[in-house]
Amino acid sequence: MQALLKDKFMAQDTNFKMHLQELDALNKKIERRKFLKSTAGGLGAMALGSLLSSSISTKSFEEQILDALPTIAPKAKRVVYLFMSGGPSQFETFDYKPGLINMQGQGLPDSVRNGQRLTGMSANQAQLPIASSFANFKQYGKSNTWVSDLLPYTAQVVDELCIIKSMYTEQINHDPALTFFQTGHQLPGRPSIGSWLSYGLGSENKNLPAFIVLVSKNAARDQPLYARLWGNGFLPSQHQGVQFRSGNDPVLFLNNPEGYDGKDRKEMLDYLSQLNNLQNDVWGDPEVNARMSQYELAFKMQTSVPDVMDTSKESEEVFELYGPDSREKGTFAANCILARKLLEKDVRFVQLYHQGWDHHGSLPSGMKQQCKQTDQASAALIMDLKRRGMLEDTLVIWGGEFGRTVYSQGKLEKENYGRDHHPRCFTMWMAGAGVKPGTTYGQTDDFSYNIVKNPVHVHDFQATLLHIMGINHEQLIYKYQGRRFRLTDVSGNVINDILA
Numbered sequence: 001m002q003a004l005l006k007d008k009f010m011a012q013d014t015n016f017k018m019h020l021q022e023l024d025a026l027n028k029k030i031e032r033r034k035f036l037k038s039t040a041g042g043l044g045a046m047a048l049g050s051l052l053s054s055s056i057s058t059k060s061f062e063e064q065i066l067d068a069l070p071t072i073a074p075k076a077k078r079v080v081y082l083f084m085s086g087g088p089s090q091f092e093t094f095d096y097k098p099g100l101i102n103m104q105g106q107g108l109p110d111s112v113r114n115g116q117r118l119t120g121m122s123a124n125q126a127q128l129p130i131a132s133s134f135a136n137f138k139q140y141g142k143s144n145t146w147v148s149d150l151l152p153y154t155a156q157v158v159d160e161l162c163i164i165k166s167m168y169t170e171q172i173n174h175d176p177a178l179t180f181f182q183t184g185h186q187l188p189g190r191p192s193i194g195s196w197l198s199y200g201l202g203s204e205n206k207n208l209p210a211f212i213v214l215v216s217k218n219a220a221r222d223q224p225l226y227a228r229l230w231g232n233g234f235l236p237s238q239h240q241g242v243q244f245r246s247g248n249d250p251v252l253f254l255n256n257p258e259g260y261d262g263k264d265r266k267e268m269l270d271y272l273s274q275l276n277n278l279q280n281d282v283w284g285d286p287e288v289n290a291r292m293s294q295y296e297l298a299f300k301m302q303t304s305v306p307d308v309m310d311t312s313k314e315s316e317e318v319f320e321l322y323g324p325d326s327r328e329k330g331t332f333a334a335n336c337i338l339a340r341k342l343l344e345k346d347v348r349f350v351q352l353y354h355q356g357w358d359h360h361g362s363l364p365s366g367m368k369q370q371c372k373q374t375d376q377a378s379a380a381l382i383m384d385l386k387r388r389g390m391l392e393d394t395l396v397i398w399g400g401e402f403g404r405t406v407y408s409q410g411k412l413e414k415e416n417y418g419r420d421h422h423p424r425c426f427t428m429w430m431a432g433a434g435v436k437p438g439t440t441y442g443q444t445d446d447f448s449y450n451i452v453k454n455p456v457h458v459h460d461f462q463a464t465l466l467h468i469m470g471i472n473h474e475q476l477i478y479k480y481q482g483r484r485f486r487l488t489d490v491s492g493n494v495i496n497d498i499l500a
Contacts, residue, residue, distance in 0.1 A: 074470025075434030075500065076395040077204070079197070080339050080350045082378055084370075085178065086223050086357030089404040089419055090427040091133040092367045095165050095448045096146040100132035100406065108407045112449050119172055121360065121409060122420045128407035130447070131417060134364045143438035150371040153379035159438040160382050160391070161429045162498050166442020166451045169402055169423045169458045174223045174358070177401035177423065181458055182229045184487045191233035191478075193462065194349035196487045197469060198239040200476045204346035208308065211241040211349045212342055217330035218373060220356030220366075230351065234480040238293045241351065244338070246330030250309045308341050321384060323376040333377035340384055343394055357400055360409050360418040382431055391432045395468055399428025406447045425451045428461075434468030436500050459492030467494045 091097065108128040122128065135148040141159040154161075171177035176186035183190040191199070194211035203210035213230045230241030244250045279285075311329075314337060319326050326333035332354045339350045354374055359366040378398060385391040403426025404419035411417065425444045431437065443453035463473040466487065473492055477484045 072467060072470045072472060075393075075468045076432065077393045078343050078346065078348055078350070079194075079395045079397065079465070079469070080343060080381070081193070081352070081397040082336075082374075082381075082399075083181075083351060083353050084357050084374070084398065084400040085219075085225060085353050085355045086174070086359075087177075087400045087402045087404060087421060087426070088357045088370070089359065089363065089367060090165070090425070090444075090448055091131075091404065091406070091419070092135045092150055092363075093148050093371075094146065094163055094427045094429070095444060096137040096148075097133065097406075097446060097448055098137075099446050100130055103130045104132050105129050105412055108447065108449070112445070112447050114450075116424060117172060119421050122405070122407070125410070128405075129412040130406055131408040131412055131419065135367070141438060143440070145438070145440060148371075150367060151375045153376040157379045157382045157431075160386070160431045161439075162431065162435040162437065163427060163429045163440045164442055164456055164461075164495075164498070165425070165427045165440060165444055166453065166455050167399070167403075167426050167428055167458070167461065168451060168455055171402070172421050172423050174401065174421075175226075177421075178223075178225075178229060181401050183233065184459065184462060184489050188226075188228050189233055190485065191235045191239065191487070192230050192241060193465065193487065194230060194241050194351060195232045195235050195239040196466075196476060197349050197471075199235050199478065200466075200471050201348060201469065203348060208305070208342070208345055208347055209242040210347065211239065212347050212351075213241045213243045214335040214338060214350070214352045215243065215245075216332040216335060216352070216354040216373075217246055218325065218328075218332065219354045220369075222356055222358040225353055225355065229353075234485070235478060241349075244305070244309065246334070250305055308345055309338065311337055311341070318384070322380040325373065326377065332374050333380075336377040336381045340381060340388075340390075343385070343390060344388075359404070360420065362416055363418045364415055366418075385432065393433045395433050395435070395465070396431040397428070397465070398430075400426070402426050403448070406449055422449070424449060430498070434500055435498050439498065441495070441498050454497070456495055457491070459488040460495055463488050463492035464495045464498070468499070 091100075106129065108130055113128070133148070135150050137146045137148055138155070139145060140147050140155040143159050145158045145161070145163065147155040147158055169177055169180060171180045171186050179188055180186045182192045192211075194213075198210035201210075211230065215225060227243065230243070232238075232240035242251060311334070318337065322333045322337055324333075325331040326337055328334055332352065335352050339352060342350050354370075356366070356370050356373075382391065382396060385394055385396070402421055402423040405422045407420075408417040409420040425448060441454055442451065442456060444450065445452050466473040466476060473486060473488045473494075477486050479485075
């Protein structure tokens with residue numbers, strides 16, 4: 001059967017071997033010294049040795065370039081990104097603006113708005129009434145950082161945080177803003193952050209994916225999440241994020257079909273691998289190898305996933321630390337425990353999504369509920385990582401896709417008011433490896449409407465994240481359809497002032 005298949009494949013391209021010989025001959029004709037002199041920088045020279053060391057390499061051109069790049073000393077080995085989908089209000093969390101109390105109900109001055117774009121949900125309002133925060137603020141820690149009383153647990157670890165108050169983006173609606181944060185572009189189709197890290201750094205655990213996603217089941221579904229947010233885009237498919245779910249099947253299609261045991265599955269995969277090898281010999285399509293590696297990883301995950309998803313051996317103290325929700329699989333708190341377990345297994349990038357932060361109405365009750373679901377577990381994750389000696393080489397990130405407006409969307413009523421989307425300035429925090437603890441970076445105006453000091457663009461955040469992981473964002477490149485792409489597109493600067 002194998003011989004017949006191979007004959008059939010080879011018959012589709014009778015000149016296949018001739019093409020390889022011609023390429024090999026062309027490779028050998030390249031004059032090494034001339035090629036080195038013609039390169040403007042050292043990049044081509046560094047990669048040349050591996051390119052010419054053998055006529056046929058098992059690595060792609062991009063992989064050989066990555067191997068040859070000068071490296072930055074990494075501060076972090078792994079990342080856990082707590083993404084608060086919907087856009088948390090900075091007014092009720094970290095950006096304290098006490099001066100707004102005396103301006104309650106007044107219209108937002110035109111000099112502050114300065115003609116900036118509004119969403120269709122508030123653009124036709126006759127007035128944009130200022131809404132001060134309903135939350136109370138106090139200073140915490142040695143850093144004397146202002147934190148809302150909605151976040152009492154986060155306040156206890158504030159000296160571990162680097163709070164960035166001057167984030168901004170160009171995207172004013174959820175889907176493009178989410179996509180922009182995760183992929184560096186507002187349009188779908190590009191690789192996500194975790195996929196770029198998997199491509200650039202690979203995996204340290206051969207039995208689990210390098211990039212794993214957990215979505216809270218106890219969150220309000222105000223805005224949808226799409227699998228493309230953790231997709232590999234045009235990168236090889238083994239770099240895509242894998243969503244782990246609560247329930248009997250944490251990973252879809254991972255369990256053996258009915259009637260198959262482990263031995264049957266292994267034999268099937270062996271035969272499938274032989275067929276794929278034949279196809280790869282003919283076409284040389286890198287996606288064939290990528291698919292084969294996925295099959296092999298899936299087989300290994302059949303034993304590794306049940307082990308890592310089992311929290312029954314966690315102590316009572318751990319569940320108390322993360323809060324009562326941590327005992328229920330699929331909640332944000334339970335996912336934080338799973339995230340810690342995955343990080344212990346050296347998973348490169350773990351991303352938690354928690355929806356429900358899109359408060360166009362009922363802001364007070366909505367914010368209280370969201371903070372109750374996430375505050376304790378977020379702080380517990382930092383404390384848990386620190387006491388296990390993992391925070392020093394783990395980067396923890398918290399934040400959403402944009403912030404909220406200083407003015408009320410619709411009438412300003414005591415409980416039934418909300419805030420619209422605001423991309424001009426918002427707050428997120430980072431903690432752990434690579435960042436200065438107990439610091440606040442950036443400043444907004446008295447209305448938290450414009451940035452007055454140290455603006456941080458989304459591409460700057462992405463460049464800084466990659467830098468902490470030991471990657472120069474300008475050199476992490478993948479060539480696709482004639483263009484060289486990167487996570488930060490054509491911009492982005494590392495924010496050196498927040499680096500430890």
